[in-house]
Amino acid sequence: MDILYFPKEEEEEKEFQGITKNCKELILSLPKVKGWRTPNLYLFQRFWCQPKEIQAIISAQTHFEAHDSDVIIATIPKSGTTWLKALVFAIVNRRRFDVNSIDHPLLRSNPHDLVPFLEYKVYADNQVPNLSNLDSPRLFASHVPYTSNCKVVCICRNPFDTFVSIWHFMTNIRPNNLGPFSLEEAFDMYCMGQVGYGPYWDHMLGYWKESLNSPQKVMFLKYEDLKEDVNLQVTRLAEFLGCLFSAQEKRDHVVEDITKLCSFQNMKNLEVNKDGKSILNFDNKGLFRKGEVGDWVNLLSEEMVERLSQIMDEKLAGTGLEFPNILKS
Ligand code: PAP
Numbered sequence: 001m002d003i004l005y006f007p008k009e010e011e012e013e014k015e016f017q018g019i020t021k022n023c024k025e026l027i028l029s030l031p032k033v034k035g036w037r038t039p040n041l042y043l044f045q046r047f048w049c050q051p052k053e054i055q056a057i058i059s060a061q062t063h064f065e066a067h068d069s070d071v072i073i074a075t076i077p078k079s080g081t082t083w084l085k086a087l088v089f090a091i092v093n094r095r096r097f098d099v100n101s102i103d104h105p106l107l108r109s110n111p112h113d114l115v116p117f118l119e120y121k122v123y124a125d126n127q128v129p130n131l132s133n134l135d136s137p138r139l140f141a142s143h144v145p146y147t148s149n150c151k152v153v154c155i156c157r158n159p160f161d162t163f164v165s166i167w168h169f170m171t172n173i174r175p176n177n178l179g180p181f182s183l184e185e186a187f188d189m190y191c192m193g194q195v196g197y198g199p200y201w202d203h204m205l206g207y208w209k210e211s212l213n214s215p216q217k218v219m220f221l222k223y224e225d226l227k228e229d230v231n232l233q234v235t236r237l238a239e240f241l242g243c244l245f246s247a248q249e250k251r252d253h254v255v256e257d258i259t260k261l262c263s264f265q266n267m268k269n270l271e272v273n274k275d276g277k278s279i280l281n282f283d284n285k286g287l288f289r290k291g292e293v294g295d296w297v298n299l300l301s302e303e304m305v306e307r308l309s310q311i312m313d314e315k316l317a318g319t320g321l322e323f324p325n326i327l328k329s
Contacts (some may be wrong), residue, residue, distance in 0.1 A: 008115055009176050012039045015051050023055045033194045037174045047197050057144055059123040070150035073141040076203045077196055078165035081285045085111035086262040091098040091238050093135055099257040111279040115139040120279055143197045154207035157223035158323040160296035163190050172286055177242035187304055191311055201315035208321045227293050230259045263289035
């Protein structure tokens with residue numbers, strides 16, 4: 001039988017491209033595990049990250065100065081980032097950009113271009129841009145738990161669907177050079193917290209606790225709640241962001257127009273989301289898969305569900321954070 005040759009070295013070289021000598025030294029001193037789409041993940045400031053992310057995170061932590069009026073959308077990957085970015089952009093800019101305009105930026109640009117990630121766009125590739133001339137409120141996003149003076153909107157999603165979403169996304173983009181990565185192996189790593197920006201529960205609970213301590217500063221949303229009643233959540237978001245809908249706007253159905261503009265079907269079918277690339281080399285179309293609650297039933301075995309349920313029960317016990325009815329989907 002032929003042995004498949006996987007030139008992993010090429011990927012290892014790529015993962016450190018553009019990383020400064022000092023940063024590389026730091027990264028190589030960190031604990032590491034196998035990566036999902038790069039050779040390794042490194043444990044940096046208690047979270048598992050890729051080298052390029054680590055360099056950009058350090059840069060953001062050094063250079064980013066939050067304004068009180070800024071808004072940061074903070075998420076763990078695959079929990080509804082794209083959707084939340086679209087909603088927040090449409091809400092805070094609705095006086096600048098009429099939601100029903102055929103020229104609305106969300107019809108031409110992917111939400112990741114309108115609300116850039118600090119670690120993938122703003123401070124990626126060693127750049128330190130001047131952000132002082134940007135219109136207020138400035139909108140940014142991050143997968144990292146930043147402590148910041150500005151408002152933060154966080155979204156999380158039940159871990160079953162989040163895992164399934166990451167799994168599909170990663171299997172599409174994982175380079176062949178890295179060799180096979182089975183569902184079982186990925187799930188095992190997920191359960192040990194070894195996934196980008198994981199452990200999942202620490203990320204989620206960090207923002208959850210912040211939202212309880214400082215509800216004026218941190219708003220915590222669940223993907224499932226958005227799916228259940230997105231108009232209600234858009235109204236709550238506007239209140240949190242200090243731009244309430246007026247009685248006239250309510251009569252004019254502005255809330256419903258925003259949710260329609262940002263709906264899965266609408267966004268998925270836009271040209272920019274069918275053909276564009278907004279984050280590194282990912283195709284935007286990979287950001288719009290099914291957009292459902294409960295898709296995990298199609299992938300996870302009974303044992304997997306039991307294992308992850310136990311982990312979540314243990315991690316979330318006494319925190320007040322729960323995902324009711326997820327297992328009955
Ligand atoms: P990211 O971390 O790469 O930015 P993120 O947007 O957080 O990804 O999550 C992608 C998930 O949100 C996908 O879920 P799925 O794999 O279970 O289908 C994607 O389909 C879903 N999604 C994207 N846009 C929307 C939307 N407008 N409404 C509902 N779900 C959406």
